[in-house]
Amino acid sequence: MALIDLANPTRFLAFARAAIPIAGVLAAGLLAVGIYLAFFVAPEDYQQGATVRILYIHVPSAWLGMACYVVMTLSALGTLVWKHPLADVSQKAAAPIGAAFTLLCLVTGALWGRPMWGTYWVWDARLTSTLVLLLIYLGLIALWRTVEDPGRAGRAAAVLTLVGAVNIPIIKFSVDWWNTLHQPTSVIRLGGPTIHSSILTPLLIMAIGATALFVALHLSAMRNEILRRRVRTLRILAAQRGATA
Amino acid sequence: MIDLGPHALFIQLAWAAAGLVTLGLIAWVMIDYRSQRRQLAALEQAANARRRPAAPTPAVLEGAGVP
Amino acid sequence: MTALIALVVRDLRLAVRVGGGAFVGVLFFLAVVVVMPFAIGPDLNLLRRIGPAILWIGALLASLLALDRLFAQDQEDGTLDLLLTARTPLELVAAAKGLAHWIATGLPLVLAAPVLSLLLNLEPLAIGAVVLTLLVGTPALTFIGLVGAALAVTLRRGGLLVAVLILPLSIPILIFGISASNAAVTGGLPFGAPFTILCALSLGSLVLGPIAAGAAIRAGLD
Numbered sequence: 001m002a003l004i005d006l007a008n009p010t011r012f013l014a015f016a017r018a019a020i021p022i023a024g025v026l027a028a029g030l031l032a033v034g035i036y037l038a039f040f041v042a043p044e045d046y047q048q049g050a051t052v053r054i055l056y057i058h059v060p061s062a063w064l065g066m067a068c069y070v071v072m073t074l075s076a077l078g079t080l081v082w083k084h085p086l087a088d089v090s091q092k093a094a095a096p097i098g099a100a101f102t103l104l105c106l107v108t109g110a111l112w113g114r115p116m117w118g119t120y121w122v123w124d125a126r127l128t129s130t131l132v133l134l135l136i137y138l139g140l141i142a143l144w145r146t147v148e149d150p151g152r153a154g155r156a157a158a159v160l161t162l163v164g165a166v167n168i169p170i171i172k173f174s175v176d177w178w179n180t181l182h183q184p185t186s187v188i189r190l191g192g193p194t195i196h197s198s199i200l201t202p203l204l205i206m207a208i209g210a211t212a213l214f215v216a217l218h219l220s221a222m223r224n225e226i227l228r229r230r231v232r233t234l235r236i237l238a239a240q241r242g243a244t245a
Numbered sequence: 246m247i248d249l250g251p252h253a254l255f256i257q258l259a260w261a262a263a264g265l266v267t268l269g270l271i272a273w274v275m276i277d278y279r280s281q282r283r284q285l286a287a288l289e290q291a292a293n294a295r296r297r298p299a300a301p302t303p304a305v306l307e308g309a310g311v312p
Numbered sequence: 313m314t315a316l317i318a319l320v321v322r323d324l325r326l327a328v329r330v331g332g333g334a335f336v337g338v339l340f341f342l343a344v345v346v347v348m349p350f351a352i353g354p355d356l357n358l359l360r361r362i363g364p365a366i367l368w369i370g371a372l373l374a375s376l377l378a379l380d381r382l383f384a385q386d387q388e389d390g391t392l393d394l395l396l397t398a399r400t401p402l403e404l405v406a407a408a409k410g411l412a413h414w415i416a417t418g419l420p421l422v423l424a425a426p427v428l429s430l431l432l433n434l435e436p437l438a439i440g441a442v443v444l445t446l447l448v449g450t451p452a453l454t455f456i457g458l459v460g461a462a463l464a465v466t467l468r469r470g471g472l473l474v475a476v477l478i479l480p481l482s483i484p485i486l487i488f489g490i491s492a493s494n495a496a497v498t499g500g501l502p503f504g505a506p507f508t509i510l511c512a513l514s515l516g517s518l519v520l521g522p523i524a525a526g527a528a529i530r531a532g533l534d
Contacts, residue, residue: 080527103266142473158531164480170484171481220274
């Protein structure tokens with residue numbers, strides 16, 4: 001199905017009605033298998049012990065936190081360049097989900113760091129740039145909530161999202177630079193080239209399941225947003241009719 | 246449940262947070278959907294009641310989606 | 313070109329005559345620097361060590377908080393509509409306004425920095441480094457902040473929200489500005505590497521800022 005076919009909100013709602021249950025069931029199934037593997041099959045890491053099981057949430061949520069920004073960037077391009085009518089719906093729907101996953105990534109990272117590093121938070125490069133990403137998400141959500149007209153809010157948010165997209169690699173680079181300046185290798189990096197397949201398989205399954213969950217959530221939030229705009233339009237029409245009558 | 250070792254509390258907390266965030270997102274989406282549907286139905290009903298003598302179909306809905 | 317010069321001159325005149333923008337900015341900068349020792353104690357050695365950071369934070373806040381009404385007041389009195397209908401591209405208009413704003417508020421901050429660094433017990437070399445990095449870095453802050461100022465047209469309010477939106481984006485400038493000044497203070501690290509990156513960031517934001525600001529203004533006025 002071409003993207004342009006979904007430009008019609010009614011057609012999108014029909015698509016969403018079909019796609020949301022599929023993605024939801026897929027997510028539930030994959031996550032269930034992933035959780036089973038993570039707790040009952042996957043071995044403990046020889047260094048991290050059982051805390052490696054936190055990473056089965058941490059890594060997928062980190063992945064989604066970033067992927068969601070990519071989705072928002074593409075939607076922002078859709079708003080400003082192609083003027084796709086659903087692009088700003090997609091932007092708005094994605095922001096809270098991305099923020100939630102980024103927050104989850106930070107929380108699980110802190111809970112992993114406490115037993116492993118002895119502290120909930122270090123100003124490690126990755127943690128710091130994830131925190132900045134969360135700040136950007138929250139700023140975008142605040143922007144969406146401030147402007148009442150969805151069209152104007154969408155274009156403003158699109159500009160900010162794109163500026164953020166240009167900036168995030170720069171922020172990442174500068175935080176890396178800053179971090180090596182202040183903290184020479186005090187932190188054990190997880191992973192490296194060799195993650196054993198007994199750990200990698202559940203991780204991948206969890207990641208794919210979480211992505212399916214994201215798709216289901218995003219489509220549902222988009223559907224809600226379309227309905228919200230219909231309600232808004234009907235209210236305005238009703239108010240206008242009331243004013244002229 | 247298998248033995249989670251000395252750091253069981255942290256692992257449980259992390260998974261609890263994950264469950265909370267996931268369920269929270271799902272609940273947010275579903276509650277929002279219900280409330281939007283309800284408001285839309287109420288508005289449609291009001292529109293129908295007003296225009297009952299003319300056209301019973303809410304034709305206004307088709308054009309009134311995303312501006 | 314003459315239109316842009318006229319715009320810069322107009323904005324400068326407004327900044328000087330109305331509200332004394334430069335003066336208030338410097339005053340805010342002074343207030344931040346004066347408040348800082350009360351928070352961390354009057355230890356001169358400590359102040360010398362973190363002095364560049366204090367000056368940079370002060371300059372960052374002063375230039376961001378001064379920015380938020382830049383386009384909004386033009387929108388209120390209708391100037392922005394005239395600028396939109398003019399033949400000059402909106403991006404260049406935004407750049408000209410940013411330049412005027414930097415001359416009116418950024419440059420006074422740079423000039424005030426040496427005096428304030430005496431309060432923080434900085435060495436002459438460190439003062440030079442801080443002033444140089446501020447001179448290069450404040451345009452970057454202004455032009456990144458330009459995006460926020462343009463968004464304020466849509467938001468119809470500025471202040472905290474604009475600062476919240478822009479602060480994360482200004483982190484790289486802060487990092488390299490302070491790194492370069494610290495390099496000059498402690499002497500352990502090369503000054504050149506962070507300083508040239510700071511210059512690069514500044515030049516980059518000189519391009520990105522006006523383009524994004526133009527897009528944001530168009531988005532807000534559609």
